[in-house]
Amino acid sequence: MSDQQEETSGPQSNLTKDGPMVFVKHLTEYEKYRPDYSEKGVEMILEEIMLPKETSSSSLKYEILELGAGSGKLTELVAPKIPPGYRYLATDISGDFLEMLKSKSLPVETATVNASSIPIPDNSVQNILCASCLHWFCDDKSLREIHRVLVPGGKLISLTYCEQIDEPWFKEIENQWAEACEMLRKTLLTDVYTSDFAELKPMDSCSFFTAVRRECIPGKGITPGLDSILNYLNTLSCYVYLSDDVREAFFSRLKQKVYTQPGVNPENMTIPFVDHFHVFLAK
Numbered sequence: 647m648s649d650q651q652e653e654t655s656g657p658q659s660n661l662t663k664d665g666p667m668v669f670v671k672h673l674t675e676y677e678k679y680r681p682d683y684s685e686k687g688v689e690m691i692l693e694e695i696m697l698p699k700e701t702s703s704s705s706l707k708y709e710i711l712e713l714g715a716g717s718g719k720l721t722e723l724v725a726p727k728i729p730p731g732y733r734y735l736a737t738d739i740s741g742d743f744l745e746m747l748k749s750k751s752l753p754v755e756t757a758t759v760n761a762s763s764i765p766i767p768d769n770s771v772q773n774i775l776c777a778s779c780l781h782w783f784c785d786d787k788s789l790r791e792i793h794r795v796l797v798p799g800g801k802l803i804s805l806t807y808c809e810q811i812d813e814p815w816f817k818e819i820e821n822q823w824a825e826a827c828e829m830l831r832k833t834l835l836t837d838v839y840t841s842d843f844a845e846l847k848p849m850d851s852c853s854f855f856t857a858v859r860r861e862c863i864p865g866k867g868i869t870p871g872l873d874s875i876l877n878y879l880n881t882l883s884c885y886v887y888l889s890d891d892v893r894e895a896f897f898s899r900l901k902q903k904v905y906t907q908p909g910v911n912p913e914n915m916t917i918p919f920v921d922h923f924h925v926f927l928a929k
C-alpha cells in the first residue's frame with residue numbers, strides 16, 4: 647500500500663489519507679451513475695481549444711493536457727472531435743481510474759499525474775482541461791504547477807456538473823449533504839478540497855490567472871427516480887467517505903424525508919443539473 651492509499655484510523659473505515667483515492671472503491675458505479683456532460687459544454691470546450699493561438703511556443707508538447715480525467719467521461723466526448731495533429735494527454739492521480747480510461751481506446755496518451763507535481767516541462771501545454779475535478783486541487787501549489795506547464799496565454803478550462811437545489815425535497819437533503827461534506831473536509835487531512843464547484847472562488851484570488859469566461863448551461867442529469875438519485879449520491883466523495891452504517895443512516899433519513907414530502911413521487915423525482923464552464927488565461 648502506498649502512502650497515498652494508507653488507511654487512517656477512526657470510526658470511518660472508508661477513509662484514506664489521500665482523498666481522491668476514495669473514488670476507486672466505486673469505479674464501476676462511478677462510471678455508471680455519474681451524469682454525462684452536455685453537448686453544449688463539449689462544444690464550448692472545442693470552441694476554446696480551436697480558437698487561433700495568441701502565442702506560440704517552440705517548446706509545445708501537447709495541445710491538450712487533461713488533469714483529473716478519471717474514467718474518461720469527458721475525454722471520450724472531446725478526444726474523438728479534436729483536429730488531427732492535436733496531441734492530447736489524459737491524466738489522473740489514480741492509476742485505477744486511468745485503466746478504465748485506457749479501456750475506452752481513445753486517441754490520447756495517458757499518464758498518472760498529480761496536479762501538484764506535473765512531470766512536464768515549462769511552457770509545453772496550450773490548454774489544460776479539468777472536468778469536475780478542479781475543486782480537488784484548486785490550491786496555490788497545483789495552480790502554480792498548472793501555470794508553469796502552460797504556455798503564456800494558455801488556457802485552463804473547467805467544466806463541472808452541479809445539482810440545482812430548488813425542489814423542496816432536495817432542500818431537505820441539502821442539510822445532510824452539508825453535514826456529509828463537513829465530515830469529508832475534516833477527515834481529508836488536506837484543505838485543498840473545496841465544495842464550491844460552481845464558482846471556484848479560490849481562482850478569484852489567484853494572481854497568475856485571469857478569468858475570461860464563466861457560463862452556466864443546462865446539464866445532462868441522471869435518470870429520474872429515487873434509486874437513481876441514491877446511486878448517484880453513493881458515488882459522491884462525501885458519501886463514499888462515510889462508513890457503511892453511517893451512510894445507510896444518512897440514506898434512510900433521506901428516504902424518510904422524500905416519502906413524507908407531499909406531492910413527491912419517488913419514481914419520477916429528479917435532480918436538475920447544470921454544467922459550469924470556466925476559462926482562465928495564464929498571465
Ligand SMILES: C[S@@+](CC[C@H](N)C(=O)[O-])C[C@H]1O[C@@H](n2cnc3c(N)ncnc32)[C@H](O)[C@@H]1O
Nearest residue numbers: 666714715716719739740760761777779782783
Ligand atoms: C469527480 S472526479 C472527475 C473525473 C472525471 N474528470 C469526470 O469528469 O468524470 C475527480 C477526479 O480528480 C482526480 N484527482 C483528485 N485529486 C487530484 C490531483 N491532485 N491530481 C490529479 N487528479 C486528481 C480523482 O482521482 C478523480 O478522478
